[in-house]
Amino acid sequence: METKQASTIFEALSSDVRLELFRLLVRNAPDGLVAGDISKQLGIPSTNLSFHLKAVLYSGLVSVEKEGRFLRYRANIPLMLETISYLTSECCQNTPEQCRKYRLESGVAPEVLPIIKK
Amino acid sequence: METKQASTIFEALSSDVRLELFRLLVRNAPDGLVAGDISKQLGIPSTNLSFHLKAVLYSGLVSVEKEGRFLRYRANIPLMLETISYLTSECCQNTPEQCRKYRLESGVAPEVLPIIKK
DNA sequence: GACACGTTTCAATTAATGTTGAAATATCAT
DNA sequence: ATGATATTTCAACATTAATTGAAACGTGTC
Numbered sequence: 280m281e282t283k284q285a286s287t288i289f290e291a292l293s294s295d296v297r298l299e300l301f302r303l304l305v306r307n308a309p310d311g312l313v314a315g316d317i318s319k320q321l322g323i324p325s326t327n328l329s330f331h332l333k334a335v336l337y338s339g340l341v342s343v344e345k346e347g348r349f350l351r352y353r354a355n356i357p358l359m360l361e362t363i364s365y366l367t368s369e370c371c372q373n374t375p376e377q378c379r380k381y382r383l384e385s386g387v388a389p390e391v392l393p394i395i396k397k
Numbered sequence: 398m399e400t401k402q403a404s405t406i407f408e409a410l411s412s413d414v415r416l417e418l419f420r421l422l423v424r425n426a427p428d429g430l431v432a433g434d435i436s437k438q439l440g441i442p443s444t445n446l447s448f449h450l451k452a453v454l455y456s457g458l459v460s461v462e463k464e465g466r467f468l469r470y471r472a473n474i475p476l477m478l479e480t481i482s483y484l485t486s487e488c489c490q491n492t493p494e495q496c497r498k499y500r501l502e503s504g505v506a507p508e509v510l511p512i513i514k515k
Numbered sequence: 516g517a518c519a520c521g522t523t524t525c526a527a528t529t530a531a532t533g534t535t536g537a538a539a540t541a542t543c544a545t
Numbered sequence: 546a547t548g549a550t551a552t553t554t555c556a557a558c559a560t561t562a563a564t565t566g567a568a569a570c571g572t573g574t575c
Contacts, residue, residue: 282413290411292484294533298404301484308489308499314552327534329553334532348542348551356488356496357503363481364505366410366419370474371426378474381426385475387482412563432522445564447523452562466521466572 280365284339288362291338296323297331301340304354311353313346398483402457406480409456414441415449419458422472429471431464 292298299321304311314332318325332352335341339358344351371377410416417439422429432450436443450470453459457476462469489495 282416286411286413286416289407289416293404293408293411295400295404296533298400298407302486305485306487306490309495315550318552324535325552326536326554330533333553350552356499359484360500360503360505363484364503366477366481367423368420369424372424377427381474382478385478385482387478414563433520436522442565443522444524444566448563451523468522 280361285362285365288338288340288358291335291340294331294334296321296327297335300328300331301335301354304341304352305356305359308354308356311344311351313349313351315349317352398479403480403483406456406458406476409453409458412449412452414439414445415453418446418449419453419472422459422470423474423477426472426474429462429469431467431469433467435470 292301300317303317303320312320314325314328317332318328321328332341332343336343340355342353342355344353371381410419418435421435421438430438432443432446435450436446439446450459450461454461458473460471460473462471489499
């Protein structure tokens, strides 16, 4: 992954509205949600949601599909995973012991987040 | 983790400069780097770096420590891990099979990124 | 103490982002 | 076709971010 793509993706997650939007779609993967449902669940006007949807679509983190007169949005989970991999790559100059220490410090369960390689 | 904190963290990673800055510190964990070295490695003026350093410091993703007349910056890896955990939480309504499919699709090695729980 | 060096703050400019209501567009139901 | 509904585009405004050079601030060195 290239820097430009990754920073665009983080940009897409950098507003409260868009972050909640994306997490909503992550929770609702793989089915996704139509715009109206998203608008209701986030409690923001559809016009504002549309603005933010454009940003996440541009980043690639979300995809859209026409469904009658609705538009269904879905989180692009594989891209999310690639982005995480990009962020954590070559962590600690590839010394697993240090990474392990950090992971313990974070309190995050190992099954959820083992960025340690091998 | 709260939405506000997480979006501030993604905001910190949303510019090319800051993303490269953070990844540089991740690679150089746990030792960190002093500002001058960062400035040289990123090839940007110290005044501009200082601006971006403030942003990542504010987010908590980077910490700083005085070292004589230098300032040493370090990536906050545990916070990075918590943030990743926040982003991926309740993925696919906790149906591991779907998550596994996505992971295969992403092409990311399982040891690097198993967000699947259990 | 005077000087050099690393780093930050300030001021100025340029550009981009977030929000809202009104209007436009597209699709389905009758 | 007409009307109702879903969603987007547009215009306007307020807010915030990015970049740069000059100046200021600390800290170590001679």
